[in-house]
Amino acid sequence: MPEIVGERLDVALSDIERAGFDEEVEVLGGGTFGVLDESNWTVCSQEPVSGEEITSAPRITVDRSCKGDDQGDPEAAESDEAADDQAVAAQRKKEKKRKQKAVAAVSDTFVMPALVGMNLQEAQNRLQARGSFLLTQTDGTGQERFQMLDYNWKVCGQRPAAGTVTDVATLVELVAVKLSESC
Structure with missing residues (x-):
């Protein structure tokens, strides 16, 4: 199972399919109207975890953003900011690698x-x-x-x-x- 937490749902589903799983993926969340546009949702949790073998339909939980609900705690807010900064840096790194792979794959x-x-x-x-x-x-x-x-x-x-x-x-x-x- 690839690491998909923090990814947009459309990208996560594509990553799972590239990993060799072509069946339906269970998506939890999506608000009142469900998931209408996969690119508007972020993966907050995944089962199985990254690196484990996919033996049955993966379960993905999505939301518009994956923040905790400790807004009243200043220490938690600082911790959330640091985590957000790390997540942004990790996302940029993933996007850069993805673009490099896309350029390399043009003749594929x-x-x-x-x-x-x-x-x-x-x-x-x-x-x-x-x-x-x-x-x-x-x-x-x-x-x-x-x-x-x-x-x-x-x-x-x-x-x-x-x-x-x-x-x-x-x-x-x-x-x-x-x-x-x-x-």
């Missing part, structure tokens, strides 16, 4: 997964976990609608085809319709 290839029938958001997550970030989405009905909430759409077609060895710099097209519509 991957085998295009079968995405037809899958939820559009999940399909995007699978591609991004493989280093493919050049994505375009097309309305499968020809109405040229925008896919505002990707989890409300399903994939009806994809280019390149499943099983194709694809360069991460290739533009991937996902043709999608709303969940209630037929392909």
